[in-house]
Amino acid sequence: MAPTTDPPGSPNLVGERPRSVPQADRERADRELRPARLRVPDLIRLGGYGLRSRPLRAVLSALGIAIGIAAMISVVGISASSHADLDRKLAKLGTNMLTVSPGKTMFGKQSTLPDDSLAMIKRIAPVQSATAIGTVGTVHAYRNDRIPVAQTNGLSVVAAKLDLLTAVGVELDRGVWLNEATEKYPAVVLGATTAQRLGGGPTVYIGGRTWAVVGVLQNAALASELDTSVIMGWPAATKYLAFDGHPTTVYTRSVESQVEAVRKVLAATANPSASTEVDVSRPSDVLSLRRATNATFTSLLLGLGSVALLVGGIGVANTMVISVLERRSEIGLRRSLGATKGQIRTQFVGESLLLSMIGGAAGALLGYLVTGTYAMTQKWPTVVPLWVLAGGVGATVLIGAIAGLYPAIRASRLEPTEALATT
Known part of the structure; x- marks a missing residue:
């Protein structure tokens, strides 16, 4: 008879060596016994x-x-x-505002700011906005041409840039602000006190010419000098009143955390050749508050x-x-x-x-x-x-x-x- 062979998977005969389980079967059994993971x-x-x-x-x-x-x-x-x-509310009090104005020379005379001082100040990185006004010192504003010349009512005539309201934070009481068209012609905006003293009429008399009143400002808490001013466009002041173009006050708004640093460089930036002849305001006490x-x-x-x-x-x-x-x-x-x-x-x-x-x-x-x-x-x-x-x-x-x-x-x-x- 031919020798018999055990079928695969049959138990070993007595005396025979146990057969080894394949590695793949052992791994499969281990995976089946291992607890499932929670996904x-x-x-x-x-x-x-x-x-x-x-x-x-x-x-x-x-x-x-x-x-x-x-x-x-x-x-x-x-x-x-x-x-x-x-x-x-505190921002309206000018916590980040600084002003630049001409000081005195070493001989005690009034100095002037260069014509390009505003442009140079705008180049300071932390300065967010800057604008300027220039006093037209040779003329005054009157209600009409019949008012005596000596009765100036303490009013001043100033030329202003178009972004003055935004930088200073003053609002209109009535009328409109100057624009790219009206700043070139005889049109003015009155400060709050100026409108009261001049009677609030539709026109004012300046430099031998009648100027149309296009708007009136509210009280300017951060720039009180505007309350007693008659404000006109920079080009109109140059054309009709022989304005010399020198700014007399530059208003700056800076990043609040950099106000002190900006103040240190404003004078030298505004007038590099004579920084000691420039006056710079100190930061507001409200900033510390x-x-x-x-x-x-x-x-x-x-x-x-x-x-x-x-x-x-x-x-x-x-x-x-x-x-x-x-x-x-x-x-x-x-x-x-x-x-x-x-x-x-x-x-x-x-x-x-x-x-x-x-x-x-x-x-x-x-x-x-x-x-x-x-x-x-x-x-x-x-x-x-x-x-x-x-x-x-x-x-x-x-x-x-x-x-x-x-x-x-x-x-x-x-x-x-x-x-x-x-x-």
Whole structure:
């Protein structure tokens, strides 16, 4: 008889050496015994199921987090909106304005600024805007040609650049400002005090010619000299009144943090050949006040935000601890079915993250709406810093993860028999 051979996979005969299992089969068996990993979509679904299984508790927990975040964002937003309104009011007081004017020569005579001083000042990098006026010292303004020459009423005639209103921050009371057409012809704008002294008529008399009044300014808080001035275009003053073109006052607006640095170079820039003959105003005292308020508001916002985030984190931790206590039997069943400690930890941390994200997003939206509503009633600009919204939600998620870590570790340490025995 022919010798028989064992079929593949049959048990070894007595005395035979055991056959080795192929490497591929061993690896396949190891993969089958290894616990499956939770992917991100699975983790989201599992966390959502944990929240949906107890909707009332989840809603109340998310609401508690949302209220804490909304309180933090609304307080920060209302404070920031109030601060923005204060900044707007302080800006009108000229916190970043400096003026340049001619001083005295070494012999005590009045000096003059070069014709190109304004153009050179505009080249300073931190200078945001600059404009100038020039006093036409040889003439005066009168209501009509029948007023005695000596009755000048203390009014001055000045030539101005078209961007004067924007740079100085003065507004029109009525009429219009000079434009590219009217600055070349006999048209003037009156200061607030000038309009009262000249009677507010449609024309004024200057240099033997009648000039049309096209507008009247409001009080100029930052440039009081404009209140008693008759303002005309630079080209018209040169053409009709023989204006020499020298600016007598240059107004500059600079980056607030660079005001002191700009002040140090203004004189040398305006008149490089005789910087000692140039007078530069000092920064406004309001600038120091504004910086002090900025620092105070920043400290206040950080303190309020930290307290609100701490309250939200405590709420998440409390919710997750109660969840572990209520779901001991569920944890035991999952452990009995093969869930590992790591999967249990991941499940509860995922639920904590999901709960924090929902509460944080809802709180951010609610806080923004509260801020906008209150700011609208106070006629403030609505300002909610982006870092507050992003930081509020991000910090809530981070605190939620940390707060859910202890309950997750506690849940993973439960033995299946101990958990299943709890009813």
